[in-house]
Amino acid sequence: MTMKNTNPTRNHTKPRGMDNVTHLTTSTEGQMSKLKEFTTQAARPLPVVVLADVSGSMGVDGKIQALNLAVREMIEAFQDESDLRAEVHVSVITFGGQSRVHLPLGRARDAAWTDLGANGGTPMGAAFDLARTMVEDRNAVPSRAYRPTIVLVSDGQPTDEWKQPLESLLKNERGGKAFRMALAIGADADHAVLQAFLADPEARVYRADEARQIRKFFQLVTMSVSARSRSANPNVAPSAGDPNGGWDL
């Protein structure tokens, strides 16, 4: 048995081949480490999935314009961050008339944003299903990914069956482990649904009564994700208490 040991117990035996020492090439010697051949060269992804309400009611009071600006700024912020320790991946799932993947999950640095329009009802349940399918997909979210963040933004009440899809998302082995943030836009937003999405009585549904607060909320999402990415363990919430540091919009 060949073993070199410097830890709790020491059981040294002379390594074989000592008479035939070869030269190791390492990155410290200015050469590429051989480990590069055995490891993936992709940083571990940190997924951010936005579930965006784009129903007809979002088309008034500048809400959809504010949402477009806010999401665009968030993506640009992730693109500009040079000291993030993870590779932020972003996806946007919309629900307005129908639910669909507006921006497929991929590296934020590669994301090309196109503005959203507002139209139709509020099929939030279908959006929960799409989100669950996305985080379940090990090609989209590999096992080495950090815990995803799922962000829900809505100004109304679901117009489809949402309880079962939400339960499936929360009970899902992977979806249930995601960090979740929620924003209620305006007085008509269904706070109970958003609170059910958070599934944590201690967690807070943010509220935006003005378009500018939508932008502030997404700045908060950006800061939260960036803080996790810089931490020693990005799988842990930024702080033990309020993960958003008690911010208000």
Add this chain to the structure above:
Amino acid sequence: MATSVRGPGHMQEGLLCQDAWLAVAAPHASLAVVCDGMGSRPRSREGSRAAALAVRDAWRLWQRSPVGVVEDMIRIVEAAWRLRLGRVAADEASTTCLFYAEDGHGRAAQAQLGDGLIARRGADGAVVVHPSRSEGFGLTHALGTPHTLADWSFALVEPLAPQERLVLATDGVSEDLEPGRISDLATWVADELGALQHPARALARELRNWPVPHHRDDKTLLVMWKP
């Protein structure tokens, strides 16, 4: 051959390495252990070191019986770990625990609680990865967190044969490995680094220069083989 190195995340925070490993290379009964203290727990460094020693405690008892089951060894690991912690609260010292143990009676056990990697490269180059019950997203079972025997993944296996390579790694290494290259990694460590004058030092240097962008974790890699 094995080493642990501190990850950039802990360097940045001024914390020590929270991984631990232990190996006993004996002709008839060998032992290899790697443990990864959970970063979110304040005493996890003590936890991982206590776990490595607890496995050795259990292994010494396990060797006394030619028919002892792996479950009993695991139960002893659990108890010995708590006793070794002394006054340190178990939930403040949570750690994963992966080990390979030969009993000296022609049997061997592999067991894993939490994330990380146990893999064996056969003489033909084929790699068998021990099935893990990892939860993903960095959420892991561990000593010191609620779990049962069912959360351990364990099996009786054949002892290492000549030309075989055993690889144990904490998730700081295993999460970034290309699954198809484990065999080559084991060969490189054993044959190339193992031939150097200071193989463990060379391995540590390699792990410190981990080539994956934004890597954060402590890293432990242990490769065992019989000449």
